Amino acid sequence: MATDSRQPYPNHNYVPEYQVSGIPYVTSSHTLSANDKVSIEFPYVTRWVVVHNTDNGNSPLRFGFTENGVGANPDKNYFLLHGGEISPRLEVKTKDLWIHAEGGLEFSVIAGLTGIQRKHFPTLTGSLEDSNGNKLLLGVG
């Protein structure tokens, strides 16, 4: 919410924010044990993300956009990366990324951020419904 009406802030639907290259965000700070979960909270909305399962063994990594999603609660709303695998550059806008380790592992995340503050982006949830009771975000969990 703008505190000064003379200076509006971009909304996450503002296209030019996705036309410029992203501001870098990078982390390899987390070491997860089996069944650990962690949320990467970006300070700004992402333009794209890349996830790398840097484990040299064969511990799969799940990544998704909600805690329920990566926890398969109730549906498996996650993407799986085996040890050593890197995701493509995923042109998704989100403010949170959830990682779940099926076995102990380490990972790296790199993202290109927009200039849109995270408070201007809604919390993604699969329980969001329209006026007819239809689920709006089926793929996040």
Added chain:
Amino acid sequence: MATDSRQSYPNHNYVPEYQASGLPFNISGDTISNTPIKIEFPFVTRWVVVHNIVNNSGNHTLRLGFTEAGVKGQENAPPVERNYFDIHAGEQTPRLELRCKELWLMAEPGQTRPYSVIAGLTNVTSSQFPALSGEGIG
């Protein structure tokens, strides 16, 4: 900052600079164990690709970051901060659509790693781009 007010320069937020293909920038070299290397671009990048070139010294990792502190990581003081992306031997990153004026590379302790970096540059001079620091950068 323009010295001639009749000739304005593009800012790094100027969208058309990222719509054209980038001017090429290409460099290769060797990292030294525990010594961060800075790659400085003359203009702000539109995208970068980093390649950890295979040699015969085993499966070793190259770190990619955007500050010296980020790529070194802070292992000794909680919370652990490692603001770098790991690239295994023989791997290259996807084309990273990032704007920056420098990037940092460092081999894992006890290793040396040959690398290649290629980037597409905008026409925005590096002096028009701020020094990055803080969360997600290091």
